[in-house]
Amino acid sequence: MAAAATSRWLAGALVLASWPLLVARAPCQAPSQDPPKALPEYELKAAFLFQFVKYVQWPKEAFSRADAPVVVGVVGTDPFGELLDRTLRDKVVLGRGFEIRRFAKPQDVRGCHVLFVPHRESPRTTEVLKAVADEPVLTVGEHADFARAGGMIAILIVDEKPKLVVNPDAARQAKLVVDAKLLKAATVVRTDK
Amino acid sequence: MTPRIRAALVAPTLSLRVTLPLALLAAHAAPGIAQSPQDPPASPVPTVADPTSLDLEDLLEIRVITAAKREQVVTRVPAAIHVVRGEELARAGVRSIPEALRLVPGVHVARTRANTWAISARGFNDNLSNKLLVTIDGRSVYSPLHSGVFWDVQDTFVEDIDRIEVIRGPGGSLWGANAINGIINVITKPASETLGGKLVAGGGTEERAFTSARYGVALDDDAHLRVYAKYTRRDDAADGVDRDRDAYDGADSGRGGFRADWGPANDRLTLMGDAYEGRIRQRVAAPSLTSPTGADLVTDRVDVHGGHLLGRWEHTFAGGSSVAAQAYYDFTERDDALFRDAVHTADLDVTYRLAPDGAHDVNFGVGYRVQRIDVRNTFAFQITPDERTDGVATAFLQDEVTLVPDTLRVTAGCKLEHNDYSDFEVQPSLRLAWEVDERQTAWAAVTRAVRTPSIVDVDARLTPIVAPGPVPVVFSIFGDDDFRSEELLAYEAGYRVQLADAVSLDVAAFYNDYDHLRGGTPGTPFVEPTPVPNLVIPIQLGNNVEAESHGAELAVNVQPGQDWLLQAHYGYLELDVSEPAGEGRDPRHIAMLRSSLQPVPGLSLDTTVRYVSELPAFGVDEYVEVGVRLAWRDAERGFEAALVGHDLVHEEHAEFGAAGERSEIQRGVFFVLTWTF
Secondary structure, three states: HHHHHHHHHHHHHHHHHHEEEEEEOOOOOOOOOOOOOOHHHHHHHHHHHHHHHHHHHHHHOOOOOOOEEEEEEEOOOOOOOOOOHHHHHHOOEEOOOOOEEEOOOHHHOOOOEEEOHHHHHHHHHHHHHOOOOOOOOEEOOOOOOOOOOOEEEEEEEEEEEEEEEEEEEHHHHHEEOOOOOHHHHOOEEEOOO | OOHHHHHHHHOOOOOHHHHHHHHHHOOOOOOOOOOOOOOHHHHHHHHOOHHHOOOOOHHHHEEEEEEOOOHHHHHHHOEEEEEEHHHHHHHHOOHHHHHOOOOOOOOEEEEEEEEEEEEEEEOOOOOOOEEEEEEOOOOOOOOOOOOOHHHOOOOOOOHHHHEEEEEEOOOOOHHHOOOOOOEEEEEEHHHHHHEEEEEEEEEOEEEEEEEEEEEEEEEEOOOOEEEEEEEEEOOOOEOOOOOOOOOOOEEEEEEEEEEEEOOOOOEEEEEEEEEEEOOOEEEEEEEEOOOOOOEEOOOOOOOOEEEEEEEEEEEEOOOOOEEEEEEEEEEEEEEOOOOEEEEEEEEEEEEEEOOEEEEEEEEEEEEEEEEEEEEEOOOOEEOOOOEEEEEEEEEEEEEEEEEEEEOOEEEEEEEEEOOOOEEEEEEEEEEEEEEEEEEEEEEEEEEEEEOOOOHHHHHEEEEEEEEOOOOEEEEEEEEOOOOOOOOEEEEEEEEEEEEOOOEEEEEEEEEEEEEEEEEEEEOEEEEEOOOEEEEEEEEEEEEEEEEEEEEEEEEEEEEEHHHOOEEEEEEEEEEEEOOOOHHOOOOEEEEEEEEEEEOOOOOEEEEEEEEEEEEOOOOOOEEEEEEEEEEEEEOOOEEEEEEEEEEOOOOEEOOOOOOOOOEEOEEEEEEEEEEEE
């Protein structure tokens, strides 16, 4: 029963305050005055894929020519839609462009430099990793256990913020060199035996 | 394929009894299933013109927009399932598990008194509604005494809840007895996801004061631990008869707990526990032979305390099969003026999943639970014998068969259970899922489920009413030695569709046929000579009630923009009970409308409007209530301030219970400060 009058006043104020805001928001435009600091999940993940290419060094034999494109593969149902194409189109890193390939099944995976394993494919992580085991392919996943299961980089979302988990042993085994800057920005784990 | 990782996808914080069954229902995560709302909308307005212009460090500072994030796999489960994520609980300003359940379509959550909730799905609601199975991190919390849940002692560090999964309808073949009208699983985050500190403090007019603290540490690469403590003080509601008076039903409670997770995903060990203590105020009329009015008004303080310790081991073998073993001990004690009970529970479950083999996905498991129940008998509440030890043994087998890859799946399962009251119980189920295309899933199910007898059904003598006089007349309810399980045969069907990138719809319909429900029959009056001569009018419990119900639930999500989510829920229920007293206790219509908006970065505004139709049996009117939460967050400093208003429409309103037994729930406002470091 306490403070009924106060609570009634506050309650009324809250309700009144909330609805005009809702109505006013209807056209739903992003506010422009603040520096933008938020991104849809897969736009952010596409940007990460781009950055990884900068901080990972592939062995020479991974590319047929000096200007051969970096092939980014997605296995299973592609959560990016056209975002990946839009993000990487016309981008160049160390003289290389990008090419995007999609593989329906783990056994279809071939000829890529970066392989993205979406959440939905996590159950097949072992299968996917086996398919690229002896090749210099940077494996990137979204599942919390991806790096521990032998994947190289996991992009996790914790408290609405991205977090990276890197397994340098797995990268080394595939003859990839991960830049110290990337390792510093990430949590480092080892493969579970 | 590694089933353990697959299971982890289905339920990132896999816990054996809680989420494994979900995993079982969910089938292979195959390409070509319905798009979830988290998939990129068709024409987003990018908040950063070119994200590739940001460096690694910049990217790590970006907040991720996942307003409508849903467990994708949920869209494929052939059952009426709904998942409420931890973020939704935070956004709705939820401070307790019962309040969280208001966010689930088709679940009737009614606050009878400040600390008493009646919660049910698809009918038969009551303060201790007895047809739900409720687990918290895999630990069953319904009481063996009456099969109901004391919601006032079910709590945790709310901010660490990962999600609440609710299945409306029976789940007997996987979850066992009591999973007849619904299953509620509360699942907390693994310790690895709650590193660092969180301090929460707040207070207001009804939620008078609450404070909680959690700290999580990484012990090494593969070992994480968190500990928490909390304190809550809740104000009295208004008296149900004299609204200007306090109902004397507030409470103070404290709780502390921990969770530790060790080891890699394919060989993980989890240990968790908690302990709580609380005092709940109540005024009760204690029936009495000597009182001139037939009852003594007692101003009581219910002392509650308890705790639990749970260990779980999950292991994936090299061949791809996996095992999960879980054991827990739970203790709970309640000391009320009308009764006292203490329950010790020890429970062991082992589940095994064969390495998936083509079209088949086979799971089986065994479990044993032993419970020691001590009761202190009073005149009003008597259980004979007052000390007992009961055991329940269970075994289940389920096979999910893919008939047409990525299109048609059939799940057949059966649970066998043995208990000390009704011996063997068989609970089979058959579920069919049809993934029409990438955006649509249809499902149908036929299930048999039972509610096994509780102690009250069999061995109780309850005396709620004494009519005073020279020879007092006593109305007593007597348990039935031959009480058998209540049975349900349920027919269900559902359909989920992603209508557009920003619009999804989930509808489920059911027809339930109940048999052998509990009812009472007046017996032959007799005279009891002691302590004073009195005439007893006995009411004999029995399985003499039948019922039929049908209804439907609908949930629609619309995301007009990346920072705005609208949700609408509606539930319809028609319940026919052969005993008219069983009707009119459940609302025919429940509806909810929620708006979750981020007008500018850092600011969030949530509004929840709910409607519940009348409960004629209690004379409780239909009502509309509104809750609002306005929060401002400074992501850099990890600081958040929120102002929450609840039950804002009426100064006070009734939600459930007979006139003399309910309180009026009052309008309230509170603030919350949260610091994450």
